[in-house]
Amino acid sequence: xxxxxxxxxxxxxxxxxxxxxxxxxxxxxxxxxxxxxxxxxxxxxxxxxxxxxxxxxxxxxxxxxxxxxxxxxxxxxxxxxxxxxxxxxxxxxxxxxxxxxxxxxxxxxxxxxxxxxxxxxxxxxxxxxxxxxxxxxxxxxxxxxxxxxxxxxxxxxxxxxxxxxxxxxxxxxxxxxxxxxxxxxxxxxxxxxxxxxxxxxxxxxxxxxxxxxxxxxxxxxxxxxxxxxxxxxxxxxxxxxxxxxxxxxxxxxxxxxxxxxxxxxxxxxxxxxxxxxxxxxxxxxxxxxxxxxxxxxxxxxxxxxxxxxxxxxxxxxxxxxxxxxxxxxxxxxxxxxxxxxxxxxxxxxxxx
Numbered sequence: 078x079x080x081x082x083x084x085x086x087x088x089x090x091x092x093x094x095x096x097x098x099x100x101x102x103x104x105x106x107x108x109x110x111x112x113x114x115x116x117x118x119x120x121x122x123x124x125x126x127x128x129x130x131x132x133x134x135x136x137x138x139x140x141x142x143x144x145x146x147x148x149x150x151x152x153x154x155x156x157x158x159x160x161x162x163x164x165x166x167x168x169x170x171x172x173x174x175x176x177x178x179x180x181x182x183x184x185x186x187x188x189x190x191x192x193x194x195x196x197x198x199x200x201x202x203x204x205x206x207x208x209x210x211x212x213x214x215x216x217x218x219x220x221x222x223x224x225x226x227x228x229x230x231x232x233x234x235x236x237x238x239x240x241x242x243x244x245x246x247x248x249x250x251x252x253x254x255x256x257x258x259x260x261x262x263x264x265x266x267x268x269x270x271x272x273x274x275x276x277x278x279x280x281x282x283x284x285x286x287x288x289x290x291x292x293x294x295x296x297x298x299x300x301x302x303x304x305x306x307x308x309x310x311x312x313x314x315x316x317x318x319x320x321x322x323x324x325x326x327x328x329x330x331x332x333x334x335x336x337x338x339x340x341x342x343x344x345x346x347x348x349x350x351x352x353x354x355x356x357x358x359x360x361x362x363x364x365x366x367x368x369x370x371x372x373x374x375x376x377x378x379x380x381x382x383x384x385x386x387x388x389x390x391x392x393x394x395x396x397x398x399x400x401x402x403x404x405x406x407x408x409x410x411x412x413x414x415x416x417x418x419x420x421x422x423x424x425x426x427x428x429x
Contacts, residue, residue, distance in 0.1 A: 134380030157230020
């Protein structure tokens with residue numbers, strides 16, 4: 078049985094608004110983005126549709142292609158520098174109307190789901206909005222370094238835009254190891270940057286959290302914040318209990334299998350209540366774990382260059398052999414054979 082097409086990418090998706098920023102950055106680097114967009118089935122018209130999304134893995138590959146096209150390994154910083162509040166959609170418009178830098182970055186991140194969904198979880202702020210944190214797909218490789226760079230740089234640029242200050246960040250931490258461009262990053266952010274850290278984060282410089290926004294507008298902030306809140310509720314209202322369980326599973330699978338009790342606790346219900354709700358939807362916890370693993374396995378094999386042992390760990394299998402066995406049960410072939418065939422097919426379409 079061949080793997081079938083899926084309705085959504087379990088590793089996450091992102092608005093084409095961010096692809097438009099990428100195209101802008103490519104032009105700023107002196108190159109033409111048209112060929113690259115065409116290679117990934119996009120054009121300028123597609124970038125004008127704010128509701129359209131592409132998978133995060135495809136966005137990652139586009140970023141790597143943009144780095145190759147421009148010759149700039151820190152291309153993500155260029156994207157961040159050229160990003161505007163409106164490039165984050167309604168969330169960006171609401172955030173720029175907030176009264177202070179701290180409230181603005183917290184608003185931007187609180188509504189991140191409106192334009193981007195990451196299987197590892199949503200970004201979050203701590204310390205009353207003084208620190209901003211970002212998840213990325215693991216394991217790290219040349220395809221997803223730039224995603225971290227572009228997100229953190231866009232947040233920093235957002236704060237510069239709304240506060241009018243240049244030195245808005247006190248410290249940056251980046252999860253992936255140094256690629257030898259530390260000085261470029263420290264010069265761009267204007268502060269120390271630590272690679273190989275436990276997570277991706279920005280710490281706001283003293284006074285930036287309290288700094289007034291140059292774009293503050295109380296009435297519009299209330300109106301746009303309310304609209305974003307309603308949009309967020311509409312997204313989540315369409316989720317069944319099974320959908321909510323599957324949304325929580327991907328990061329919790331890494332290195333093991335989460336229990337029904339652990340998921341129930343995250344959903345704020347008793348384990349027996351969750352079990353009953355899933356039964357009412359004619360499914361069960363084990364079935365959802367298997368479905369999630371199957372979908373993620375397909376995405377990891379097709380859309381990343383992670384090794385089979387890394388994928389086995391990401392999916393919570395005890396060892397690579399257990400992953401191979403599950404893949405054969407799902408697709409009646411081996412993961413290595415499928416990846417090889419898929420890459421050949423993509424190369425034939427001009428997609429790398």
